[in-house]
Amino acid sequence: MKVALFLPSLEGGGAERVNLLLAQGLKERGAEVDLVLAQAQGPYLSAVPKGVRVVDLKAPRVLFSLVPLVAYLRRERPKALFSSLSHANILALWARGLAQVPTQVFVVEHTPLKESRLGTISFRERAAHALLPWVYPKAQGVVAVSKGLAEELVEVFRIPRDKVRMIYNPVVSEGLFRKADVEEEVLSHPWFAPNQPPVLLAVGRLSREKNFSLLLRAFARVRRRVPSRLLILGEGQERGFLEALVGELGLSEDVSLPGFVPNPYPFMRKAAALVLSSRYEALPTVLIEAMALGTPVVATDCPFGPREILEGGRWGQLVAVDDEVGLANAMQEVLENPPPSEERELMRKVALERFGVDRAIQEYWQLLGG
Template identity: 50%
Template sequence: MEIKNPKKNLVALFLPSLRGGGAERVMVNLARGFREQGLSVDLVLAKAEGPYLADVPEGVRIIDLGARRALYALPKLVRYLRQEKPKAMLSTLTHANIVAIWARIMSRVPVRLVIREANTLSLSAQNAKDLRGKMMPMLVSFFYRYADIVVANSLGVANDLVTRIRLPRERIKVIYNPVITPEIFAKAEEPLHHPWFQLGEPPVILGVGRLTKQKDFPTLIRAFALVRRERQARLMILGEGEARPQLEALVRQLGLEHDVALPGFVENPYKYMKRAALFVLSSNWEGLPNALVEALALGTRVVSTDCPSGPSEILENGRWGPLVPVGDAKALAEAMLAALETDAPLGPVQSLERFESSKVAEQYLRCLGLINWEDEECKKR
């Protein structure tokens, strides 16, 4: 691998903030990977806030544009590009990607621009609550063509961009998320003093994610209620979001107050994953669910909905864990019960190297033009 002179090659990573989420964690991991290759890295944030600020690697410069939303950061992003003239810029999250495209056009700086689409966009738009969200596919269809490369984090996301958004397939590169890092294994070994995870306690089923419609935790809670009719168990869902009141009401309605916990966002979910009897992904849709990969890497048995997209690719069509229909609490409960009754350890999952941070960072650096290679998809157009 040949990296060009890092002093002349500043790479900028643009996103709205570092609030807790999969896309934010991906960008922090990529920043670390780029620094490990000796490159200069700017993490350019519309607003420098969020719990992942504490995880930004040493040597990565944080640029706070001081804007409440990505759109409002546009003038300062244009100014940043003109002043710093990075060799390449990577952005993520759909609305931030469009702002990054506008900024490059307006700045007239020849920065190579790679944008990362992290969700099944057609479904996100279909379930959007506001007009901006519903119009996003139209904006994407028009403006994404001005990026040098569009990175999709799964084949499902790529196919959605082609079939629903009508982007040319040759402009899209599939690169999985840089999920597996040495840090998650170190954090998984940290002590966990929660009483549910002590010896002799019932098995804990774990869900992780923002409390939103996308994650469909109501189906997980209803499935858990069916599991509790058959055996002792507990359910813990790590995350925060606007659906908390509805989820708490459902827990009370089903009489599960003593067996379901919603502790909110936690800085280290890995020590919970490592000790959980089962990890469950109940999502309606995804791009590529990081938590599912992390649970597998930590040796935890998993069950997932076969939602678009990502789980079937991660689990290789059920090889590493059962896939059940979206929104089917009965099928999810049956898969959870079967997994809890299996005594054999999961064992090392093959093919997880696709998600190793160092390897993924190298693929991004190729697309960003900072590594010489022969792949025509990622050469400068």
């Protein structure tokens, strides 16, 4: 059985990491898997699982991948195509219609659509969102990665409820733990040497929705009370703004933005806490990864995902979105009173049970009739 996964590229992000895990899991169950990319570029190209074929449509933009995607579907005729991200999802459904093949198209939503429209998004994304109610019902199924996002698709975007399936992302795998054990980078980083102040960690694109400016302002409050440091792993269009803010707040000695790191897990395991400051998410993978590694977490109670993942605050502190003082207090609390080892061990087990790769792959396999 041939299965295709369609993505714009393999630039660093949660959806890209999830698709690589999905490709690996489907291949291990016996599927022939093609990773079809509008452009075969991005730092995760080197992480494509062995035996998964990369198909490069060589399109400068997702829109221009329509014709080569139609040609791919006619030539390869996969049983199913899983597409991720709204604009790519719409194009995948158009391509299947034009190709006139029996391929089943499943679209996977990774973004809270209503919340993202309140921010600065491109015309392309706004157009895609406007088309969802008319295009998504043509899919074989619509996968939402959290309960909140599934409800939004039904209630706000009028997708028929029987089309929508909630499947948590495949996140926790043996590979995650193996990567966390590779400690050379951490051991060589001066901040993680013995007798250094604790390090708070954030991981994600340097973009507006991640709200790292809030995190920096909150950390400035924390640092005045507790010796500590902040490491933000990621790259994006807000780098210049954030670097200027670091200087403005006088944090240059205690904040580092080293860019995208292919393997953040050794840092995650050694960090005093993982902090998520987002305005919105769908199912923030980094929270699950931190839980699986036993790292304390602090997160904004944004739509969607943090409240689901942390079960209402059972496994980490939740603070209101844009609450600078609340975020600072929560970070200070976890630095001064970290959860006991027994609590961390239980958190690890819960993460594996709820967000393990095997469970998610089984649910995707069922969509294929397996």
